Each structure stands twice: as structure tokens, then as C-alpha cells.
Amino acid sequence: MKQHFLTLPKFSMRFLPIWRRHLLVWWKVAIPSILGHLADPLIYMLGLGYGLGTLIPEMGGTSYLLFLAAGTLCYSTMNSATFEALYSGFSRMHHQRTWDAILNTPITLDDIVLSEILWAATKSLMSGLAVLLVIWILGMSHTLLSLWTIPLALLIGLCFSALGLIMTALAPSYDFFMYYFTLIITPMMMLSGVFFPVDQLPSALQSVSAVLPLTHAIDLARPLLNGNIPQHILLHLAVLVAYTLAGFYLSLVLFRNRLSK
Template sequence: MTWRLFRVWQRNRDSHRKYFWASLVGNLGEPLLYLFAFGYGLGSYIGRIHGQSYLEYIAPGLLVSTAMFAASFECTYGSFARMVHQKTYEAILATPLSLEEIVFGDIAWGTTKALLNSLSMLLLLGFLGLLVHPSALLLPVALLSIGLLFSALAILATAIAKNYEFFNYYFTLLISPMFFFSGIFFPLDAFPPWVKTVSLFLPMTYAVDLARALVAGIWSPRLLVDLLALLTPALFAGLLAARLIRRRLIP
């Protein structure tokens, strides 16, 4: 696997240009809705959590959820269309690129799209005065890691998907639980102990923890644990996805 994977990234970028604004609105609209409806509306009744307003509490989690959803949609529906219906993968295989380069090129594009969408959210949080600590400058690094992980997980789901309906299982059984049970909206202590235990196996929990620490200006060795909890499964998911797609496309 070489730098040629960025040719796949470049192909996807060029194809995406005319859909950029529609895609941005689609991926950014829902987190913004949660931010204002929950942060200002529900927040006026909840009060403070851990010394923060409810808006300040949910903002980091909604930021990383933007990256999660953007990467997940791109590398499920988008990658499936390229692989199955458009036959883009098979066409690129006729060039010197390897299948691994195609898969990781798609993952790189999903990561980029996640970063672009979440940076828009990041700018809004800065405009609202929610980013006051210098450590917030490292949030793009965290968003890249989150985008990489969820792009790899999504393309792993794509590798075994038979049709678009399969992704209903992926989003309902994996993505939605991570959105609601990873500490975005409420502290995990508010849930029963078994939910807190399950949350330790959800990568989104570590993504929220990392973003919240950077926004609050908290430095601790736990940040490295959070980062490793994102990057390690991303590598394994990407390699496994490439292997499964190879079996699928090359008998």
C-alpha cells in the first residue's frame, strides 16, 4: 500500500465538489438542531452539570457526533454505491492500484469529509464563545481520529452489506446507541451500572471524553488512552474491511 491511495481520495473529492453544500447541510443540520433545541431549550430547565451550563456540556459531544455521522454516511451509502452499483472499485482495480489502496483511499476520503463537516460546527462553537482554552486548538486532531475510526467501521459494514437496507441495522444497532449512551447528553453516572459498563466498549465514549477534555483545558494521561481507543480499532477495522472486500470482488 503506497501513496497512490490518495488518487482514490482525489477521485472522490472531485466527484463530491458539486454536492458539497447539500452534503454539508445534511450532515450539519441535525447536530445544530440538537445544539440549540437541547442546549438552550432543555438546558434552561436542567441547570448546570459538573459546573457547566447544559449547552457547554453537550457541545463537545455534538461536535464529535458530527464527525461520526459524516464519516458513517459517506463510507456506508457512498462506498456501497461506488463498490456495487457504480462499479468504481472494479474500474480502479484495472489500474496499478491495489484493493487495499482503494479501500484506504475511501477511508481517507471519509475522514476528510468528517473533518470538513465538523470544522463548520467547531467554528460555530467558537463563535458562541464555547471554546476558551488553548487546548481547543487540538480538536481538529481529535476529529481526524474520530473520522478515521468511523470511516473504517463504516466501510467494514459495507464489506458485508448485501443491499442498502443492511445499513438500517448498522445505524440502529451501533451508531444510534453510541449517540445516546456515550455521555453526549448526560453523564454516564446517570445510567444503570450495566449501561456504564457497556459504554466502556463503545468508541464514541472515548471520543466524547477526549473532546470534552480539550474544550475544558484538562490535560491527563487519559487523553492518550482515549486517542489509542480510537486509532487502534480503526486500523484493525480497515485491514479487515480490505480483506473482506477482496474476497467479495476477487473470487
């Protein structure tokens, strides 16, 4: 690997036309996309929430439905960013050669990777808004503090798109992403307190949970939906930002290496 692949990214507004391109593509499939963003959390929350909720009247000091709502908001935003960065990102880079077309213009790879992260985070934001809408419509949360989950959804999106792009940069084909889902995303869902509190886990797994970004996202979202100010806000934000920056930098270095060939 060459030395200059390691240089820090140079940011510019040149990412914006690429972001607008992705928006225009999305616009053509906006209706099914929005329906999907709404239906998935609705089905999960109603199915699991009402089903399990009758058996488990309370969890972590709230109704099980609201407990699950915070988890759902976080993992839905995580999934949106992850799918976009992995499958759609790989399609644009490899299959459709959209990146090749863009690289022949005055736009650089730094701009492209930044636009991918911002676009995947935009999808997360849409997904987070949809879940929040469902939460409001079902009357699960009435607090204005719940509005803070909107910027949180964006941050979760940035974090998981940056992490997902590392996989995209390494992937020889779409099949490769199954490793990421099986080994990272699915265990993370079980270990981060989406469905049950982390303190139910054996202590060894609790320490694993403590370093997972989804755990920190949920630790912010759950009190916000309950109407409480979260504890250790700066710590949780710092972890999410650190994953975002590290993921962005590492994916960029890997993309530079991959695409210079």
C-alpha cells in the same frame, strides 16, 4: 477464504488519485454539503441546548450547552464518516462500479480501501470543523485547547470509517445498513455520554460504555472544549487507534474475499 486474503495491507501513495476523485465529486456539491455540516449541529445545539439548557443549568461542571457541544462534535464526526463509508462507499463499490473501473488500472484493492477510509475521515474533519466553528461563533468555548478537537475529529473519522467499511463489505444492499444504525450507532449515541454523563447509567451499561469508541472520543473532546487537559489521553487514543486498525484490517480482508469472486 484464501490464505492471502489475510496478508497485511501494502500502503502506497496510489490512494491519492482516488482521494482526489472523491474530492472533485464533493466539490460539485460543496455548498449544500457545507450548509448541512453547519446546520445540523446548529439546530441540535440550539434546539436541545437552549430548550433543555433552561431546565438543566449545569451538567458535568459546565453549562448544558457546552456539555452538549462536545457530544455533538463527536457524534457529528462519527455520523459523517459512517454515512460516507456506508452509503457512498457502497454506491462506489456496488452501484456505480467505480471500484471495478479503478481495479482495471495499476491500483490495488488495498489502495482503494485506504482511500475510502481517508476520504470518509476527510468528511469527518469537515464536519468537526463546522461544529467547532458553530461553537466559536456562539461563544461557547474560548480556549485554544479546543483546537485539539480538529485532529481528534480526524481520528474519530478514521475510526468510524474503518468500522463502517466492515458493514459495507458485508452488505447485500443499502437496506442492510439499517441494522448497523439501529443496533450499533443509535445505542452508542445513548451510551457514550453525548446527551448526559455516562455515570447516570446503571453500572452494567457503564461497562458497555467503557469499550465504545465514541465514549473515548467524548472523554477527550469535552475537557478540551472546557479548557482542561483530558485525563488518560493515551488510553483514549489507544482505543480509538485500535478500533481504526482492527476495522481497517477486517474490512480489507472482507473486501478481498468479496471482490475476488
